[in-house]
Ligand SMILES: NC(=O)C1=CN([C@@H]2O[C@H](COP(=O)(O)OP(=O)(O)OC[C@H]3O[C@@H](n4cnc5c(N)ncnc54)[C@H](OP(=O)(O)O)[C@@H]3O)[C@@H](O)[C@H]2O)C=CC1
């Protein structure tokens with residue numbers, strides 16, 4: 001849920017006292033505050049916790065609470081998480097992404113997989129413990145590599161059928177057990193477009209809450225100039241193609257919301273700013289020879 005505060009949107013933030021009052025008003029037990037999880041702290045070192053006051057939450061005291069009532073009470077509106085990310089600054093994107101991932105992990109790990117007994121959250125919410133056998137469960141992240149492949153003057157972008165119309169991104173893939181990141185990059189690029197990676201350069205990483213909790217590890221890669229013929233794996237991708245520097249630079253400059261309002265589908269759309277794929281593409285546009293160094 002986001003609250004509109006002209007000219008921007010904000011993530012709802014409350015002090016403990018305000019939250020107790022709010023839960024009372026929503027007819028929920030204030031004991032629920034103990035379900036909250038630590039997600040970071042402010043520059044003034046105030047701790048930030050996240051609490052799921054979800055609509056259809058199994059442990060919700062007041063399951064009958066309706067979405068419109070909640071929106072009125074909190075003066076905000078519920079929206080898709082990806083759409084919410086488009087409205088927020090980087091700090092709030094990071095907080096919301098951590099909160100969503102951690103709360104969802106707790107919700108999905110209520111029982112010990114060995115004893116079948118209910119697990120118990122520690123105070124901060126950084127782990128769950130089985131009281132029957134003391135097994136500790138920690139939140140999990142799946143490592144994913146995302147690679148922008150270039151042959152020098154062009155870069156390779158691909159799209160999956162689930163992407164919004166016209167959007168192309170860098171190649172991504174989950175790491176398999178036992179693989180190094182380098183091995184995953186080489187395997188994914190070979191599997192998805194049939195190319196052999198020549199040189200690999202790390203750029204940056206990002207926590208990504210979709211579909212569960214991933215650690216996106218972003219890299220630039222090059223292929224040999226003479227070996228650029230792609231074989232698109234149509235089981236994984238809808239399309240993949242080489243794009244010139246000019247095409248990608250133009251797409252990066254284009255104001256997506258404007259073209260969408262005009263109901264025009266541009267030839268190439270890129271991932272939104274909050275996605276690390278956007279950063280990879282921007283780095284390459286600014287410095288195609290050595291993308292992860294400042295231009
Ligand atoms: N932040 C960003 O800029 C971007 C983020 N991404 C993210 O990267 C992720 C990976 O990209 P994608 O191309 O889909 O990956 P892959 O190319 O690895 O293909 C996805 C398939 O991998 C299998 N898989 C293996 N391990 C897992 C796991 N831990 N969780 C889920 N599926 C797994 C599944 O296959 P099976 O169904 O056979 O089990 C799944 O369908 C996506 O979730 C996407 O959200 C992608 C692009 C940009």
Ligand SMILES: [Mg+2]
Nearest residue numbers: 171172173236
């Ligand atoms: Mg993939």
